[in-house]
């Protein structure tokens with residue numbers, strides 16, 4: 001924990017595949033560096049540091065964290081102290097008094113955030129004079145007495161904070177990964193308590209007020225006849241509005257955030273993980289990582305940028321990093337939504353199976369799932385012509401066909417939501433849309449432009465598409481791939497990137513198939529509406545013998561959404577000693593897609609504990625997505 005961290009590893013720039021900034025940028029930056037790099041300036045920074053340190057140290061004493069009193073701080077130390085937030089588990093630690101990992105010639109800084117002091121890393125790894133980013137960390141320590149290192153976690157999004165995964169979920173995450181590792185959660189750049197934060201609008205309220213009741217919030221209204229030119233015109237009209245709304249948001253962001261936006265992308269987050277691994281586990285230590293959904297993009301960056309550092313890495317719910325970085329977002333549905341229909345079918349079959357008592361959309365025992373689906377579909381079609389007035393939702397509004405589609409899509413992503421979404425839809429079909437509106441709004445997080453700050457820095461957008469091009473693409477996907485095409489685009493809010501105002505200092509452009517020091521484990525489930533098994537297979541094939549695919553036969557977004565003992569067992573074995581599942585392993589589901597207490601009661605105490613831990617993590621992630 002207190003290993004010395006030199007600058008060497010990160011200094012070896014550029015690595016292969018890293019695109020240098022445009023020449024003009026370099027010139028501007030070197031001039032800025034020269035003017036900042038005077039001894040006088042450095043002295044001022046050092047004096048500032050000393051004062052900040054003293055204040056921070058006093059703060060610790062005041063809050064009574066005795067362990068740190070009288071401890072000598074070396075450059076490169078991290079000190080951990082108790083966390084102070086709500087809902088934190090016993091034994092969780094927050095990165096306090098994290099001495100800046102900088103040599104004396106770098107700008108040094110301590111930063112206090114509440115009583116936690118966060119870890120400082122270079123804001124810009126290509127320009128060490130650009131200042132620091134302050135990463136909020138949480139840790140839940142290995143409990144086995146046989147510590148093997150740290151595992152960094154990312155819950156996806158992008159845009160989701162991750163510190164809580166250690167501080168609130170540490171023991172449950174350890175049930176998944178084994179007790180030999182310290183569980184490390186952190187808020188990635190731009191997100192949560194980490195600084196710089198992405199905050200383009202004055203407050204979350206003003207951001208929501210901006211998009212509320214626009215197409216970006218209630219979704220696209222798709223008419224039932226996909227070949228009708230009137231439908232196409234209507235969609236183009238909505239797309240023009242969506243695009244102008246994105247352009248406005250990006251301009252707001254440019255105005256409030258300016259250049260700070262450049263430092264939020266995945267390349268930097270991967271570098272931060274490497275940096276913090278060296279800090280916590282020692283120079284050159286293996287990097288261990290568990291990432292879900294977007295976290296698999298981060299994982300592909302990480303292992304390909306640092307192939308000789310790969311320790312135990314698990315990716316669940318795979319997005320193809322090549323699509324993510326080079327394919328325009330409005331075309332992602334073609335690849336990302338190939339299992340959306342399968343997931344929808346699974347929802348309907350499970351609903352029919354459990355019957356009306358547990359799934360309100362079913363009207364009798366053993367009903368034909370297609371009958372349930374066609375009732376839902378004709379309701380959504382009706383909404384296209386007659387939106388439902390909902391005067392008594394928490395926030396009054398209208399239930400449009402686009403919004404109903406969004407609700408349904410959020411539900412098939414999250415099996416935990418299925419019974420409540422079914423109930424809400426059934427109520428709406430009977431004239432009361434209040435629950436449908438409430439559930440739909442609760443399923444979306446409007447975190448300013450935190451997500452765009454990552455995805456738009458990652459994605460190179462070659463051309464600005466016309467509204468006609470965007471809609472013709474979606475009409476094709478609607479017809480050939482899934483009816484959730486435009487819902488997917490609204491929920492995965494990455495399609496305004498052609499208006500993104502800045503260029504990041506580095507981009508990683510592959511290769512994406514490095515031979516890795518240790519093989520990684522890729523996990524996919526058979527009916528994932530947004531990260532299909534097909535992508536898991538593709539990425540697994542790309543890595544050749546450097547990866548192994550584990551399949552779980554379940555619906556929902558990520559295998560973790562419906563965790564099985566088989567998957568948990570395979571993950572624990574992998575983290576324990578690198579054991580890979582047999583080629584072609586398919587894990588069966590445990591229990592039904594609808595909560596089923598009888599089925600759970602049939603397990604041993606230990607198995608039940610494992611399943612419940614995994615579900616707890618999944619459920620908590622769902623809330624934070």
Ligand SMILES: *[C@@H]1O[C@H](CO)[C@@H](O)[C@H](O)[C@H]1NC(C)=O
Pocket residue numbers: 225226227228229
């Ligand atoms: C869909 O629209 C096309 C073009 O207007 C029309 O020819 C076709 O009959 C419509 N289909 C249905 C099922 O209404």
Ligand SMILES: *[C@@H]1O[C@H](CO)[C@@H](O)[C@H](O)[C@H]1NC(C)=O
Pocket residue numbers: 392431432434
């Ligand atoms: C909302 O209004 C509808 C229609 O007037 C009514 O049937 C329903 O009970 C109300 N729901 C709530 C939650 O107040």
Ligand SMILES: *[C@@H]1O[C@H](CO)[C@@H](O)[C@H](O)[C@H]1NC(C)=O
Pocket residue numbers: 511513514515544
């Ligand atoms: C990586 O992929 C490229 C392009 O498909 C291929 O030429 C190369 O041999 C692959 N490298 C490895 C290590 O498999």
